[in-house]
Amino acid sequence: MDNNTIIEEKNKDLETPVEELPEFEKKRIKKKLILSSITVLLLVLFSSWFYVHGDSLFFSDIRFLMNTAYTIKVYGIKGYLGMQAAFKKIDEIEKQTSFYKESSGLYTLNKTGKYEYNFNNKYKRDLLREIAIQAKFMYENTNGYFDPSFATLHEIYGFHTPEKIGRLPSEQELEGSLLKCGYSNVLHINENDLTIASGSMIDFGGIVGGVSIIYAREILKAAGCKAFLIDDAGDIWFQGEKPDKSPWKVAVRDPRDGGSLAFIESRTPLAISTSGDYERYVVVDGKRYGHIMDPKTGIPADYYDSVTVVTLDPIQSDVLSTALFAMPPDKAYKFAEEKNIAALFLDKNGKITVTPRGKLYFSKIKE
Amino acid sequence: MSEMDNEKYIAIKKNDWIIILVLLLLPLLIKTIYAFVPSKEVYYQIKHYKNNSEIIENIEPSKSNESLTVQGKIGSMIIELDNEKGVRVASSTCPCLVCVNCGWTKNEALICVPNAVVVQPINKTAADKVDAITR
Known part of the structure; x- marks a missing residue:
């Protein structure tokens, strides 16, 4: 074979037309294209649906935390994720502030008289110290009617027994215990630790619900949740616009018949708390004694069936409902009026009294 | 494998189209069913x-x-x-x-x-x- 023949052969190779794909291969590609298009279409449809309705998805969960039932209701997937993180945080708060759990800082304080701050965390802050400072502020601003050192009185009435078997202390016992109360006098907030007077006890139960709501709220906001409600066994916070644009609606429970005393409807964020003697009490000789004490007498306050407060801050509503419940009626109404607090009182005779500011919030009040 | 077999294996048949259609209409179907069957109130x-x-x-x-x-x-x-x-x-x-x-x-x-x-x-x-x- 000469050179020319070889070149001709090579050219012939090059001129050979590209062989067409077999029919079945073409169909395979066509099928793949169709299936891919459908997948993309479904994804686009799902994403569009999710974009439009994702924030309307409603999630609600109840967990047994803080020695009570804690409910969070959220709208949107982001809210659901935030809800899980919020519950985790509340669990952490409980572990640090529980009156009963041996691992808590508060338990150590009550048991040993001293609690050393722990700043070994991401925020270099000690939760118990912060609650102690907040509680001091509220103690001073409620003229001592909110007093975490009432735990000392709870002890002598038998509130701390697991069976809640109550007893009435003698006058001497009461006088002795009253000397160990007075939050600012018995708890010392030092630079490195908290210390407590001998024989005194502290229970932050009246404020820690509000604190936990603030933490949960910030976690939900950070998660991008646009509308949510937090309910710590009746201490409530809500914010954001619901997907159906309706206002948030909260009923005030009538402790006498389980019906509704009044309603609170709002599209703007609000904190609502109620204090009563029908959930935490001891029974002595058939008579019920609630857990909220009158600081002047050391006797369980017995002026109202319930007091509901509406504010813009969960700690304030939590604390103020307790403080107003402990005050005698003349003092309580005057205090609420002077401080411009929205409050609803249900007294022992079934009479409902609402403060001037309360009239802005409470509606459909029971006759 | 003959070409006939390949064709049988890969072609989008009538049933495939039904599945695709059902997939596309499924959300609509569910919504319609929910609209007509009253849920427990x-x-x-x-x-x-x-x-x-x-x-x-x-x-x-x-x-x-x-x-x-x-x-x-x-x-x-x-x-x-x-x-x-x-x-x-x-x-x-x-x-x-x-x-x-x-x-x-x-x-x-x-x-x-x-x-x-x-x-x-x-x-x-x-x-x-x-x-x-x-x-």
């Missing part, structure tokens, strides 16, 4: 314990006017359902009996903290439906 969701694990049960209205025993963390509870009155905890092994003292309710969750039991009435059409109850 009132029922009770009970969160309790069975063999030490948490379970959620929905009790429908057809089973109303009855009492049932549920297991809590520390003992059992008897829950009564009534068409007129709603739901109540008739008895409980808990020491505080807050759940029992709540009485009958149609819209408020009955919660027993020591037993970790929740009885939640779900009423989709109640005019006085509220987001929460302060108590």
